[in-house]
Amino acid sequence: xxxxxxxxxxxxxxxxxxxxxxxxxxxxxxxxxxxxxxxxxxxxxxxxxxxxxxxxxxxxxxxxxxxxxxxxxxxxxxxxxxxxxxxxxxxxxxxxxxxxxxxxxxxxxxxxxxxxxxxxxxxxxxxxxxxxxxxxxxxxxxxxxxxxxxxxxxxxxxxxxxxxxxxxxxxxxxxxxxxxxxxxxxxxxxxxxxxxxxxxxxxxxxxxxxxxxxxxxxxxxxxxxxxxxxxxx
Amino acid sequence: xxxxxxxxxxxxxxxxxxxxxxxxxxxxxxxxxxxxxxxxxxxxxxxxxxxxxxxxxxxxxxxxxxxxxxxxxxxxxxxxxxxxxxxxxxxxxxxxxxxxxxxxxxxxxxxxxxxxxxxxxxxxxxxxxxxxxxxxxxxxxxxxxxxxxxxxxxxxxxxxxxxxxxxxxxxxxxxxxxxxxxxxxxxxxxxxxxxxxxxxxxxxxxxxxxxxxxxxxxxxxxxxxxxxxxxxxxxxxxxxxxxxxxxxxxxxxxxxxxxxxxxxxxxxxxxxxxxxxxxxxxxxxxxxxxxxxxxxxxxxxxxxxxxxxxxxxxxxxxxx
Numbered sequence: 171x172x173x174x175x176x177x178x179x180x181x182x183x184x185x186x187x188x189x190x191x192x193x194x195x196x197x198x199x200x201x202x203x204x205x206x207x208x209x210x211x212x213x214x215x216x217x218x219x220x221x222x223x224x225x226x227x228x229x230x231x232x233x234x235x236x237x238x239x240x241x242x243x244x245x246x247x248x249x250x251x252x253x254x255x256x257x258x259x260x261x262x263x264x265x266x267x268x269x270x271x272x273x274x275x276x277x278x279x280x281x282x283x284x285x286x287x288x289x290x291x292x293x294x295x296x297x298x299x300x301x302x303x304x305x306x307x308x309x310x311x312x313x314x315x316x317x318x319x320x321x322x323x324x325x326x327x328x329x330x331x332x333x334x335x336x337x338x339x340x341x342x343x344x345x346x347x348x349x350x351x352x353x354x355x356x357x358x359x360x361x362x363x364x365x366x367x368x369x370x371x372x373x374x375x376x377x378x379x380x381x382x383x384x385x386x387x388x389x390x391x392x393x394x395x396x397x398x399x400x401x402x403x
Numbered sequence: 404x405x406x407x408x409x410x411x412x413x414x415x416x417x418x419x420x421x422x423x424x425x426x427x428x429x430x431x432x433x434x435x436x437x438x439x440x441x442x443x444x445x446x447x448x449x450x451x452x453x454x455x456x457x458x459x460x461x462x463x464x465x466x467x468x469x470x471x472x473x474x475x476x477x478x479x480x481x482x483x484x485x486x487x488x489x490x491x492x493x494x495x496x497x498x499x500x501x502x503x504x505x506x507x508x509x510x511x512x513x514x515x516x517x518x519x520x521x522x523x524x525x526x527x528x529x530x531x532x533x534x535x536x537x538x539x540x541x542x543x544x545x546x547x548x549x550x551x552x553x554x555x556x557x558x559x560x561x562x563x564x565x566x567x568x569x570x571x572x573x574x575x576x577x578x579x580x581x582x583x584x585x586x587x588x589x590x591x592x593x594x595x596x597x598x599x600x601x602x603x604x605x606x607x608x609x610x611x612x613x614x615x616x617x618x619x620x621x622x623x624x625x626x627x628x629x630x631x632x633x634x635x636x637x638x639x640x641x642x643x644x645x646x647x648x649x650x651x652x653x654x655x656x657x658x659x660x661x662x663x664x665x666x667x668x669x670x671x672x673x674x675x676x677x678x679x680x681x682x683x684x685x686x687x688x689x690x691x692x693x694x695x696x697x698x699x700x701x702x703x704x705x706x707x708x709x710x711x712x713x714x715x716x717x718x719x720x721x722x723x
Contacts, residue, residue: 201693205484205494206547208687208695270685270697298682306680360680363662364590365492 171241183245187252190218191259208267215260220357220371222253223350224378231381247326250346254323257316269302271295308359315352318345350375458618461554466535468608469709474690475538476549478616484689485623486543487642489578489585489595496586497623503584504643506627515649516571519564525627529613531564532556536617537610542672542704544636544665547695548686553631554614559605567601571649574604575656576630576641591657597641598654598668599632602713608633608706612640634706636670667723671714672704676723 194214197203204210226249233242266273272291279287302309322343325331331339354375357368487497490504509525538552562574580587580594587593603609610631613620620626625642632639638658648654658666665679674684687695703710714722 203693205480205689206687206695207693209545209547270682272697274694274696298684301677301682305677308680362492362665364488364588366588366590367492 176241176244179241180245180248184248187222187249190214190256194259208263211263212260212268215256215263216357219253219256219260220350220353222249222256223346223353224371224374226250226253227346227350227375227378231378231385234381234385250319251323251326254319257319261316265299269295269298308356311352311359312356315349315356318349318352322346322349347379458621460618461534461614463536463554463614463617464533466537468535468537468539469706471538471540471550471705473540473550473688475552476689477691480689481549481551481615482621482624486545486637487623487625488591489580489587489593489643490623491586492588498621500586501622504579504622504626505584506622506643509627509645511628511644512646513565513648514646515575516568516651517649518566518568521565528561528611528628532560534613539608539610539631539633540704540706541631541633541637542686542700544638544670544678544683546678546681546683546686546700547689548700549689551615552617553610553612554617555610555612555631557607558609558611558630559607561611562601562605565649567649570651572601573650573652573654574599574601575648575650575654576644577646577648578625578641579643579645592660594645595641595657596654597630597639597656599630599639600653600713603632603710606710606713608709634671634703634710636666636672638666639670669714669719669722671710671719671723672700673702673719673723674700675702676720 194211226246229242229246229249233239265271266276272294276288276291279285279291303313322345325334325339325342334342354368354372357371361367483498484494485497486494487501490497490500507525510522511525511528512522514520533556534554535556536552536554538550540548541551542548567574575596575598578595578597579585599609610633612625612629612631613627615621615624620629622643625640625644628644629642630640630644653668656668659668672683677683683700685697686700688698689695701707
């Protein structure tokens with residue numbers, strides 16, 4: 171795989187990962203966000219956060235299937251950053267649309283440069299959000315997951331990695347597993363009892379997480395088997 | 404039984420089937436129509452309207468309901484965004500899947516502590532009292548709301564007719580649970596049941612509902628008959644009712660059994676009592692605008708002056 175080919179692949183994956191955002195923008199423009207747009211946007215951005223997080227977690231197990239797939243690792247950071255991007259949209263949706271914030275009113279105040287009114291509108295919903303963080307466990311785990319993704323995003327560059335040193339950086343970035351688990355827990359805790367919609371994502375995450383110890387077990391067996399062969403030679 | 408004649412609809416009033424049915428429904432509709440025609444030849448049953456599977460315009464009179472100043476939710480939105488878990492848990496599922504539901508023949512069994520227990524045919528039930536147009540606010544426990552013009556008459560009319568015994572303190576509604584017509588997803592204890600205290604059921608605002616927007620209910624809205632209790636969260640308003648049972652004890656109700664701390668038996672709309680997972684202080688009003696406004700939720704969904712007296716002396720934060 172030449173660097174040039176990888177660059178093409180990266181551009182293609184970039185566009186693919188951006189596509190949901192473009193779809194969102196297009197549907198917003200055309201007023202095609204379903205009957206309850208706030209709910210639609212919340213679910214859409216939440217789902218794509220999970221999908222991209224799962225995609226970034228799939229890189230390692232898939233890459234291990236064949237040495238020819240080693241280049242996949244070069245897509246991982248981009249997928250992780252896109253997960254963070256959609257998580258940010260999800261959080262903004264919660265803050266400005268879901269919490270009861272009067273967005274239409276706020277835009278009117280903004281256009282009128284009425285900052286006092288804007289401040290009032292913000293103060294009207296801020297306690298709801300504080301209340302959510304204090305009381306609601308699905309909000310707590312969701313926020314915790316976001317904080318992890320934020321930390322990983324700001325330390326994602328080569329430059330930070332070098333400054334931190336490989337080992338500590340890797341240790342920090344292993345938190346992505348926790349972020350994914352918290353994300354899925356967030357999903358289970360927010361749906362009504364009896365609703366099984368998070369099951370599919372949960373199974374995918376379980377497979378991706380179990381692939382790691384399975385791989386370790388498999389490679390250990392292989393090295394054990396390889397040893398007597400060497401002595402025979 | 405008290406019911407005599409067929410509804411007097413002119414065939415010109417019948418909405419063309421193609422207008423209302425999508426392709427899948429057309430197939431089901433065709434099958435059902437063939438089945439119906441066969442039934443007809445066999446038994447010459449009391450008349451059902453031949454167009455039972457399509458929306459039918461209903462003859463209505465102006466209703467006695469408090470005026471709602473807000474604009475009515477477009478019919479397309481009210482019939483494509485529904486919680487009817489028997490047909491799937493996503494809000495788009497009911498519209499996609501409810502075409503399988505056969506709303507004729509249909510009857511409602513009335514039993515329990517009543518002097519006049521019986522099974523009433525839907526067309527008879529529909530014609531027992533003049534159908535009123537009543538526009539109500541509809542507030543879902545999920546913090547969205549609509550304004551819907553329902554068609555029906557007060558449930559109290561039916562209750563008076565079946566004459567509950569003095570010992571009857573509650574009424575319980577059973578929704579159809581038929582695996583042949585419904586998906587009935589796992590994790591729930593079907594049939595769906597809901598219940599009201601007798602004074603709530605007798606309140607004139609509680610509507611025995613057969614239609615909306617001047618025509619019969621769409622299947623996904625709970626056709627052919629449901630209740631609408633406008634001052635309570637939507638899940639209290641049972642759909643596609645096949646049985647009403649009068650009892651002396653508070654009935655077990657579906658969502659209350661699933662998660663009592665989230666869905667109380669009373670479930671009166673109350674901005675001061677949060678759902679464990681979100682505040683109920685606001686609601687997203689689904690109207691004709693592309694982006695719904697967020698508006699404050701009113702106690703008893705704005706029907707406080709009519710119904711608050713039912714709950715005097717009760718701690719509504721504990722009996723939520």
